[in-house]
Amino acid sequence: MSESVAIPLQHRPEPVRPKPLLSNGVLGMMIFIFTEVMIFAGFISAHAVVRSQAAGQMWPPFGQPRLPVQETALNTAALLVSGLVLVVAWFAFRKERSRARIPLLLSILLGTFFVYFQGLEWVALLGEGLTIQSSSYGGFFYLIVGTHAIHAVAALIALIWAGVRLNQGRLTGSELATVSAFWYFVVLVWPVLYIKVYL
């Protein structure tokens, strides 16, 4: 390879370890959230396919109860506010850690409100005869909303863990950001599910 003789020796400045763009926790959580988004995309597209093939374009199918659109809209608002309050908590944490306590608590309470009233809604719908076996309509409703509920409960547990650590003064910024990222996912995926499933 005689023509490659002209390549000069590479000289680089003394290596330094660059500061990572995102902390390990946040990056890992974001990759996990991408996967979660694809799971919900799978559910939603399956739901759309089955809905478009419903007999006689009847959706909900004949004899199945309608979903409580208004009550859930209120719930949706509570969840969105909870996400906003968590943003407030993040900025408060950046200024002075202890000031994040109240917004974090408020966010957890609003999230719990959402989960609790969704649970009440399930009990009511079960009473009206909508079960997971009653039709593909009921099946998809409980499947999609139930998957979201599991995520919401998991995220709330993570937020409570963060709150406990905040109280002990041991919570790091990276931990709060990681836990918040998961809660933002739970908050932001819900309006999409609400529009696709309830409306």
Place this chain on the structure above:
Amino acid sequence: MSETAVAVEHHADHAHDHHGSEGFLSKYVFSTDHKMIAMQYLFTGMGMAVIGGFMAYVFRMQLAFPGISVPGFGQVSPGEYNALVTNHGSIMIFWVAMPVLIAAFGNYCIPLMIGADDMVFPRINRLSYQIFLLSAVILLLSLFVQGGGFGGAWTAYPPLSAVGDYNQTSLGASMWLVAVALEFVAFLLGGINFITTLMNSRAPGMKAYDIPLVCWMIVIASILFMLSVGPLIAGAVMLLFDQTIGTGFYDPARGGDPILWQHLFWFFGHPEVYVVLLPAIGITIDIIATFARKKVFGYKMMLYTTVATGVLSFFVWAHHQFLAGIDPRMANVFTVTTLLISIPIAELCFVIIATLYGGSIRLTTPMLWALAFMAEFLIGGVTGIFLGASGADIYFHDTYFVLAHFHYTFYPIAIIGTFAAFTYWFPKMFGKMMNDTLGKIHFWGTIIPFNVIFIPLFVLGMGGQHRRIYNYEHFPELAGEGMYQLRELATYALLVMLAFQLVFFYNCIASWMRGKKAGKNPWESNTLEWTTESPPPHGNWPEGLPNVYRGPYEYAHPDREQDYWPQNEPA
């Protein structure tokens, strides 16, 4: 993100670093060291490969000599035959190819090749292996429950997989599905680790284009897996509910849609092919650059091509459904995308050939495996063109042509790629050299029978032999003398190939016990894993992590006396 927070977290992640005396359990079973977890994955995967190979032996015997009492198994009933082929496919893809290529070599190589002391989440890494082991146990147990193992093919199409009355193995089917789901969870956790580690804990000075291609490939494969697995998890939950609590997601009588599963499955299933292919190509290119003593031809092109392959792989899935009743116009679109994806793959092949051109090639055992990977995978790729074209696929669909085609892709990936990587990194893993003569005997004893197994199957497929048939005697046009001779040839070749694996096991144990000491860098390679002891101690570089000054493939630089130039050597 404040800087202190990052530092604190980094410290917390490495709180497990307790050097010194460790008990047997904490060293070998509950270790958080990436090298030990890699070994656990490797040996579990190899154990599963032995089980999968045994299954292949049993049903190949049944196909060549119908009704025979197979030595070591006994007579094969139709139900057992279905369970064997289904679990052979599932095991070889989910419990051999993925754990060995991605999890084992990813875990072993990524921290060592990018100059990190461990993965960024060591305990998640340990959890990943434990869940994987649990999934393997559940799968193996499912073979022995009432009704036998699941027999609805590894693609598990409903309604056969969803309705217990059809598949007759309601418990086996659910256990199979749970095992697959747990396996996905394990790889989800592993993939998060790989991507985060590659992004955040590279050695000082290692820029994006200084990362060895094998690390890039494993990480890109992990990203593909992350993006494609979601819809399948969604579909699997729906299938599990159909099986167990009586929902009707895939039941047309109750408003469901069985084709829906095929879309959800293959949306994952086709990227999955590239998930396992990319690490194998990465391993191959690293080995070829080392033993051709030449810089990789077109590092960046290779990387961008891989990304293009990954993107395209999300738009080809419906070529598995040309005969499932999809709209012919849609079939045309998927024919075009399927043929398009052969362009980046061909580019990868040309990069490898151009790297070999003009090199001073050293024909060691790993190099032979790497070259064989290219040659055999090429046959798999070329025969894929016939199947990607929807017109030709109408004839070839579900024949042995398809079967031979995907074995010509998966065998090079899962078996040849693994042997290439294993023989290449064996000196690093165990500190001893493998016996080269025995290695070459094993190589030829594997490659030649492999071709003798599957080339007859191409011929049988073109002759119209359908895949999912237990005994061809009831099909007069498939039970001719010539057909049976080809089947017997394939089965004899399989027996020869399996027998030659004993040479490999002997070579492993003998070399590990009393092989030649390997030293730090037996192959005179550039990448960082060869700058530490063999085997590397806990923490990888006890005297301090290396700095990186150049790319990984600076071989035969004209201004240097040595023909290699390790990445960590200052200029």
